[in-house]
Amino acid sequence: MTKTELLELVRENFSVEADYPFENDSDTAVLRHNSGGKWFGIVMNVPLNRLGLNTARPADILNVKCDPEVGASFVNNSVFFPAYHMNKRHWLSVLIERADREDIMFLLNISYDLTRHRVKK
Secondary structure, eight states: OOHHHHHHHHHHHHOOOOBOOOTTOSSOEEEEOTTTOOEEEEEEEEEGGGGTOSOOOEEEEEEEEOOHHHHHHHOOSSSEEEOSSSOTTTEEEEEGGGSOHHHHHHHHHHHHHHHSOOOOO
């Protein structure tokens, strides 16, 4: 999957357009809820050695929020990693080019649900 395909998947399934909030970074895309603006994902281009791989080649990653047990079950240090630049217990990094569409959708759905605005009773 490519970043473009991922952003189209988000557009189709969540009716969300990527946001580019960082003034000096036109590559980093934030995925926000339409109501409330809370993040449920972020797409970044990072050197792979920042994920623990043995190369500095840059690649697109997706960070998603997930339950710590679910995240731990995915981490394999090949496609799924403890989150880059986020809380490693509650966020997971996905190497987009190696991930299956089904896994990405599963994780996006979890992240979307975990970060949605909840109305207090």
